[in-house]
Amino acid sequence: MSEEELNADGWEAIDEALEQLYGEQEQKHYGTAIPYMLGGPDPLNGISVYEAREPLPHWHFVTYGFSELYEKETEDPGYSGYGFELTFRLSKSAAEDEPPAWALNLLQNLGRYVFNSGNVFRSGDYMDANGPIALESETVLTALAFITDPLLPAIDTPNGRVEFLQLVGITNDELLAMQVWNTLGVLMEMSEHIPLYITDLHRNSLLKLPAIAEAVRLGSESEGSNTGALYVDQLAWENPEDDSIQTLQLGAKQAEIVGKLLHGRLLKGRTLTLAGPEVTVSFETGVNRSIEIHNDNVVLKLDEAASEAISEILRPVAGLYHLTDWPEFAVRIVPTHITDNEGTVVKTIG
Incomplete structure (x- = not known):
């Protein structure tokens, strides 16, 4: 039976949420030829990418596969699959016609981590990539933070609730600040300099800005660390x-x-x-x-x-x-x- 013949209520619910944001823009979709359960290399069914121009040009990646796209299979009626899909906003240069392949690979790698470990992501989480998030690049972004996508609120689908969690590329010292204080507090202090939490591989650590460094110091001293x-x-x-x-x-x-x-x-x-x-x-x-x-x-x-x-x-x-x-x-x-x-x-x- 083809995917077109399947009940795709979960998939369609995600499409509808994105249509409200991007109207009739035709997304670039990168599907998976061989399903993961049949030995394919990629766990996610697909990744759609939209081109956004505000507040600055960027690619907006959205995954399909952490939630239940077709029939309901899990026992929890409140959440669809793992209860989330991942998004990623990546700065786009004027010369780019296609989104970079490394970002698609990054999202599939996170899919492998979740599918193999059973560990899920939540807003406020962080992950050390132990190297540049874009392999073979000279970026100082070597870790990821997770926050609710600022323009994609959670949706209720026939298979349960789905939240949209956005990846944010961060530096090693920003990761350390999140560990000794809390992820959302640090991201809030950084938000003026990274609108919509768009990842820019060329940026430097925002903790080099005295105002942000001082805000993080005061926050960690007054509130302590949320990392238990x-x-x-x-x-x-x-x-x-x-x-x-x-x-x-x-x-x-x-x-x-x-x-x-x-x-x-x-x-x-x-x-x-x-x-x-x-x-x-x-x-x-x-x-x-x-x-x-x-x-x-x-x-x-x-x-x-x-x-x-x-x-x-x-x-x-x-x-x-x-x-x-x-x-x-x-x-x-x-x-x-x-x-x-x-x-x-x-x-x-x-």
């Missing part, structure tokens, strides 16, 4: 048989952000949880410092002095660090190797 949990791929816990010195291990790339999160969470009385491949480590405030181990879960209760001391240790410099007034505990920071798609190490941190 973080996946740390080089996380480990060393617990010797004689219990002499128990050691927390982190990779150099993530050491600094963990230190800042400790400062922004524990001083506000909030817990921070780090999840690794084999262990989970939680930091909690306590009157007295202690270490509790329950199978693969470690709980560190820290007084204010210990929290501050560990935060100071956590820098992107490899080494073994001891706390002078807590001899039973140490922190080991190991180098982080950044690799390309073929597994070749292109950068070492620490």
